[in-house]
Amino acid sequence: MVEGIIIQGLIKGGTYALLAVGFSLIFGVARMINLSHTCFYMLAAYGIYAFAKMLGMPLIAAAVLSLLATTIIGILTYRLFIDRVREHHVTVMLITLALAMVFQEWMIISFTSEPLGAPSFISGYWEIIGVKVSYQHLLTFGVALAVLICVWALLSKTRLGVAIRATAQDSEIANLMGINVRRILLVTMGMAAVLAAVAGIVVAPTLTLEPRMWTSPLVMIMAIVVLGGLGSVKGSFIGAFIIGFVEVLVVFLMPGGAFLKGAFALLVMVIILLVRPEGLFGIAFEEERL
Amino acid sequence: MLEVNGVTVRYDTATVLDDASLRVEKGELVGLVGPNGAGKSTLLRAIVGLIRWEREVLRGTRQADITFEGDVIFEGERIDELSASDIARRGLVLCPERGRPFVEMTVRDNLLAGAYLCKDRKEVEKNLDRVHELFPRLKEREKQISGTLSGGERQMLCIGRALMRQPKMLLVDEPSSGLAPRLKEDLFKRVEEIYHELGVTILLAEQDVSFAFDLSVRNYVMSRGHIIAHGTAQELLGDETIRKTYLGL
Numbered sequence A: 001m002v003e004g005i006i007i008q009g010l011i012k013g014g015t016y017a018l019l020a021v022g023f024s025l026i027f028g029v030a031r032m033i034n035l036s037h038t039c040f041y042m043l044a045a046y047g048i049y050a051f052a053k054m055l056g057m058p059l060i061a062a063a064v065l066s067l068l069a070t071t072i073i074g075i076l077t078y079r080l081f082i083d084r085v086r087e088h089h090v091t092v093m094l095i096t097l098a099l100a101m102v103f104q105e106w107m108i109i110s111f112t113s114e115p116l117g118a119p120s121f122i123s124g125y126w127e128i129i130g131v132k133v134s135y136q137h138l139l140t141f142g143v144a145l146a147v148l149i150c151v152w153a154l155l156s157k158t159r160l161g162v163a164i165r166a167t168a169q170d171s172e173i174a175n176l177m178g179i180n181v182r183r184i185l186l187v188t189m190g191m192a193a194v195l196a197a198v199a200g201i202v203v204a205p206t207l208t209l210e211p212r213m214w215t216s217p218l219v220m221i222m223a224i225v226v227l228g229g230l231g232s233v234k235g236s237f238i239g240a241f242i243i244g245f246v247e248v249l250v251v252f253l254m255p256g257g258a259f260l261k262g263a264f265a266l267l268v269m270v271i272i273l274l275v276r277p278e279g280l281f282g283i284a285f286e287e288e289r290l
Numbered sequence B: 001m002l003e004v005n006g007v008t009v010r011y012d013t014a015t016v017l018d019d020a021s022l023r024v025e026k027g028e029l030v031g032l033v034g035p036n037g038a039g040k041s042t043l044l045r046a047i048v049g050l051i052r053w054e055r056e057v058l059r060g061t062r063q064a065d066i067t068f069e070g071d072v073i074f075e076g077e078r079i080d081e082l083s084a085s086d087i088a089r090r091g092l093v094l095c096p097e098r099g100r101p102f103v104e105m106t107v108r109d110n111l112l113a114g115a116y117l118c119k120d121r122k123e124v125e126k127n128l129d130r131v132h133e134l135f136p137r138l139k140e141r142e143k144q145i146s147g148t149l150s151g152g153e154r155q156m157l158c159i160g161r162a163l164m165r166q167p168k169m170l171l172v173d174e175p176s177s178g179l180a181p182r183l184k185e186d187l188f189k190r191v192e193e194i195y196h197e198l199g200v201t202i203l204l205a206e207q208d209v210s211f212a213f214d215l216s217v218r219n220y221v222m223s224r225g226h227i228i229a230h231g232t233a234q235e236l237l238g239d240e241t242i243r244k245t246y247l248g249l
Helices: A002-030 A037-054 A059-085 A089-111 A135-157 A159-169 A171-176 A181-206 A215-228 A233-253 A255-275 B040-047 B050-057 B084-089 B107-114 B121-134 B136-140 B151-164 B181-197 B209-215 B233-238 B240-246
Strands: A125-128 A131-134 B002-011 B014-024 B029-033 B066-074 B092-095 B169-173 B201-206 B218-223 B226-231
Touching: A002 A037, A002 A131, A002 A135, A002 A159, A002 A181, A002 A215, A002 A233, A037 A059, A037 A089, A037 A181, A037 A215, A059 A089, A059 A181, A125 A135, A131 A135, A135 A159, A135 A181, A135 A233, A159 A171, A159 A181, A159 B107, A171 A181, A171 B050, A171 B084, A215 A233, A215 A255, A233 A255, B002 B040, B014 B029, B014 B040, B014 B066, B029 B040, B029 B209, B040 B050, B040 B066, B040 B092, B040 B169, B040 B201, B050 B066, B050 B084, B084 B092, B092 B151, B107 B121, B107 B151, B121 B136, B121 B151, B121 B181, B136 B151, B151 B169, B151 B181, B181 B201, B181 B209, B201 B209, B209 B233, B218 B233, B226 B233, B233 B240
Parallel strands: B014 B226, B029 B201, B029 B218, B092 B169, B169 B201
Antiparallel strands: A125 A131, B002 B014, B002 B066, B218 B226
């Protein structure tokens, strides 16, 4: 059972990490709470279904197209609806919530409310220390890990990464370094959309697609981001695995009460925040942020 | 090199900068002195485009009622319509008050942020060496998170970060703010070195008149948003009204 918990926890945590890191990046750089973030995950998942199952395209091509389309939608959403109100945080929340509803209705009109299934990238399973793990789940974890390593490398080893981090900490001063803050915000939004889309694409075959599939992960990633420390990418990464493991533990230990997994995960978040209100990796120099 | 003509900045109905004009020639170190609240920082912010940025950030709120009038010319080009990042790209760089490092980034990453516009890695390393030579403490603290630096080290980092940009002109805002006398002295020596050895044109806003007068070629005196006098240290000190009323000497 322990092996099962570890493996499933890693897979769940990896998917949450993809979503939470993107959400955290947007919050860190633009101080925006984008409530439509998990819709990009939903759009990419439906994209795979539409391109592969409805149009009969090869899965890899469907994945690439879905990723591209979702990223473009993410960037357009930012440019058309969020950019001009980005300093008004409540307005951003309301607009992104409205957009999420629009995306949801768009999926209902296009695909109905019926649950759908996307085709697997790879079938079969592998037995790891006595636990049968499907190749699809392994692929999900592998891709999540690879993408997150790329994000880490980009943020810590490149000029763009330095610019993103500088903008996240003090956008006014970032301007003085010649950093085009508006462009950095756009790039970050694009990156977040890519991360959400990758999560949607690799997870789609393991889930039932339905137009409200964006809501539950949204609540969980908000919990993860708060737990990890608002705006901390490292915190979101670690928080994602904590919440992922808690959910899996509940399912394994109380099979009859699996529906309580979300509630337990949120309870863990509340307990950690009571002990450490700023989150696990919250800002240490809050007074310096302007 | 830099010409500021009749710049006025109003926040709602409060005029914080009133018809301010100044000139800095290439290769000069010019002082901008005056007490707290005289408008020195606002003038420097106006020059580098941060008033426009502030207005954009606050758009849609009551605080966005900011008026900017006048013009700023840098190397023959009007820059008051440009964004702050475009102005920085032209080589006019501000070291803000209190240093304002990126507090969660290491000292090294702060310096690299300063070199954002330079794509040549060798050039960046060369600049880094030059900054480390000037401020050996920054080399020692390379991997330290800059939020944990002392006030003096933050100022060094801020000046080092600005130098990484290889500026044509540096605007330094109150580098001595909150520093102990010995640290102040040390920091001003570094500013002098930057001026003499690197040949960077400098506009130095400073409350500590004696330091500013020691370093600068000419000085502007500010009070309550106005530039009320300018001249060499000797000329200004020779005017009793200015010396007593505005310089407190």
